[in-house]
Amino acid sequence: MDVIVTPTPRLKGRIEALSSKNYTTRYLLVAALAEGTSTIYYPAHSEDSDAMRRCIRDLGAIVEEDDEKIVITGFGRNPKPAEQLDVGNAGAVLRFLMAIASLCPDVTFINRYPDSLGKRPHNDLIESLSNMGVTIEHNEGKLPIRIQGGKPRGGHIQVSGNISSQFLSALLFLTPLLDEDSEIEVLHDLKSKVVVGQTLEVLEQAGIVIHADEDYMRFRVPGGQRYEAKTYHVQGDYPGSAAILAAAAVTESDVVVNRLMENSKQGERAVVDVLRMMETPLTHENGVVHVQGNCKLKAVEFDGDHATDAVLAMVAAAVFAEGTSRFYNVENLRYKECDRITDYLNELRKAGANVEERQSEIIVHGRPEGVEGGVDIDAHYDHRVIMALTVVGLRSKAPIRIHDAHHVAKSYPIYFDHLKALGANVEWVNGASSSH
Numbered sequence: 001m002d003v004i005v006t007p008t009p010r011l012k013g014r015i016e017a018l019s020s021k022n023y024t025t026r027y028l029l030v031a032a033l034a035e036g037t038s039t040i041y042y043p044a045h046s047e048d049s050d051a052m053r054r055c056i057r058d059l060g061a062i063v064e065e066d067d068e069k070i071v072i073t074g075f076g077r078n079p080k081p082a083e084q085l086d087v088g089n090a091g092a093v094l095r096f097l098m099a100i101a102s103l104c105p106d107v108t109f110i111n112r113y114p115d116s117l118g119k120r121p122h123n124d125l126i127e128s129l130s131n132m133g134v135t136i137e138h139n140e141g142k143l144p145i146r147i148q149g150g151k152p153r154g155g156h157i158q159v160s161g162n163i164s165s166q167f168l169s170a171l172l173f174l175t176p177l178l179d180e181d182s183e184i185e186v187l188h189d190l191k192s193k194v195v196v197g198q199t200l201e202v203l204e205q206a207g208i209v210i211h212a213d214e215d216y217m218r219f220r221v222p223g224g225q226r227y228e229a230k231t232y233h234v235q236g237d238y239p240g241s242a243a244i245l246a247a248a249a250v251t252e253s254d255v256v257v258n259r260l261m262e263n264s265k266q267g268e269r270a271v272v273d274v275l276r277m278m279e280t281p282l283t284h285e286n287g288v289v290h291v292q293g294n295c296k297l298k299a300v301e302f303d304g305d306h307a308t309d310a311v312l313a314m315v316a317a318a319v320f321a322e323g324t325s326r327f328y329n330v331e332n333l334r335y336k337e338c339d340r341i342t343d344y345l346n347e348l349r350k351a352g353a354n355v356e357e358r359q360s361e362i363i364v365h366g367r368p369e370g371v372e373g374g375v376d377i378d379a380h381y382d383h384r385v386i387m388a389l390t391v392v393g394l395r396s397k398a399p400i401r402i403h404d405a406h407h408v409a410k411s412y413p414i415y416f417d418h419l420k421a422l423g424a425n426v427e428w429v430n431g432a433s434s435s436h
C-alpha cells in the first residue's frame with residue numbers, strides 16, 4: 001500500500017502517544033524469562049512487538065491478552081526447543097533472542113526480509129556468543145542464523161559496541177541466567193548508549209542485579225539469578241512521537257501529545273529540546289507536549305547518537321529551517337532497516353531538499369520557502385523513512401506518494417490515523433508494487 005501526502009498548512013488536535021516499542025519488547029522478554037506470571041499493561045501493538053510476542057510463545061511462554069494488557073507465564077531459564085524463529089524485520093528482537101536461543105539445542109532464525117534485516121550485520125554478537133561456547137552458522141554475519149547452544153559459559157566476555165548497542169543488551173539479558181558470574185567488557189565505542197539505560201532499568205524492575213560502570217563500558221553480572229514475575233506499565237514512545245512533533249513544528253499547528261514522560265530514559269525525548277533549540281514554540285509539562293508551530297524554524301547542530309531513532313524526524317524538520325543544520329555522530333544509522341544516511345537523503349533530495357552526507361553526518365541546508373514535492377518516494381522498508389518523508393510532504397508544494405508505506409507498521413501502525421486526526425491530508429491507496 002502507498003500513501004499520498006498532500007500539503008497541509010495546519011494541524012490541530014490532541015493524541016495519546018503510542019506505547020513504547022523498546023520497552024514493550026524488553027518487558028515481553030523479561031516476562032518470558034521469569035518462571036511465574038507477569039502482566040504488561042498498555043503494551044505496544046506493532047510488527048516488532050508482535051514479533052517478540054510470537055517468538056517467546058514459540059519458545060514456550062504462555063501469552064494471553066485483552067485490550068489493555070498481556071499476561072505472560074514465562075519459561076524461566078528453560079526455553080522450549082524451537083526449530084525456527086521468525087523475528088520479521090525487528091533488529092532488537094533478533095539480537096536479544098540470539099542470546100536467549102543459545103540456551104536451546106538448535107534454533108534457526110529465518111530470513112524473511114532479505115532486503116532489510118537480511119542485510120544487517122550481527123558479527124559482533126556472533127563472535128561474543130561463539131567465545132562463550134555456542135556454535136553458530138551464519139551467512140557472513142547475516143541471516144539466516146543457526147544457533148546450536150545448550151550451556152553457554154559466562155566469565156570474561158567481550159563485545160564490540162560500535163555498530164549497535166543491541167549486542168550488549170542481548171548479553172545483559174542472557175548472562176544473569178548463566179551458572180558463572182560474568183564480566184562484560186565493551187570494546188571500541190558504545191553507540192546508542194542511552195538505550196542500554198532502558199535495558200538496565202527493565203532488568204532491575206525484573207529483580208536482576210547488574211553492576212554497571214558509569215560509562216557503560218564494563219559490567220559485572222552475578223550468575224545463577226532468576227527473573228521475577230512482575231507487573232509492568234509501558235510508557236509512551238518518543239521515537240514515533242518525534243515524527244508527530246516534527247510535523248507539528250513544520251506547520252501552523254496547535255498539537256498536543258499526551259503520555260510523554262519528561263524523565264524517561266528514552267534518548268529520543270531530546271526531540272523536544274532540539275525543536276525548542278530550533279525555536280519551535282512548545283511546552284512540556286506533566287507528560288504533555290504542546291506544540292504551537294508557526295512554520296518558522298532555525299537550524300541546529302546535534303549529536304544524533306543521543307536520540308538515534310528520532311534523527312530522521314529532526315532532519316525532516318531541519319529541511320525547512322533557516323540556515324544549515326548538522327546531525328553528527330550518526331554513522332550507525334547506516335546499519336538500520338536501510339542505510340538511513342544514503343538511502344534517506346536520496347529520497348529527501350527527490351522531494352527537493354538540499355542535503356549532504358558524510359560518513360557519520362547529515363548536513364541540511366534549510367529551505368524555509370518549502371520544497372517542490374510532486375514525486376514518488378521509495379520507503380526502503382523503513383518505518384522511520386516513511387514517517388519522516390510524510391513530514392516533508394506536509395510542507396511540500398505538490399503531493400508526494402510514498403510507496404510501500406505499510407512498513408510504517410513496524411513500529412507505528414496508526415501513524416497515519418493519528419496524523420489524519422490532527423487534520424493532515426494523508427490517504428492510503430493501492431500500490432503498484434505489492435512485492436515489498
Ligand SMILES: O=C(O)C1=C[C@@H](OP(=O)(O)O)[C@@H](O)[C@H](O)C1
Nearest residue numbers: 022092164165166192195308309
Ligand atoms: O535496543 C533497542 O531496543 C534499540 C536500540 C537502537 O539500536 P542500535 O543500538 O543498533 O543503534 C535503536 O535504534 C533501536 O530502534 C532499538
Ligand SMILES: C=C(OP(=O)(O)O)C(=O)O
Nearest residue numbers: 089090091092093309336
Ligand atoms: C532501528 C530500529 O529498530 P530495530 O533495530 O529493532 O530493527 C528502529 O525502530 O528504528
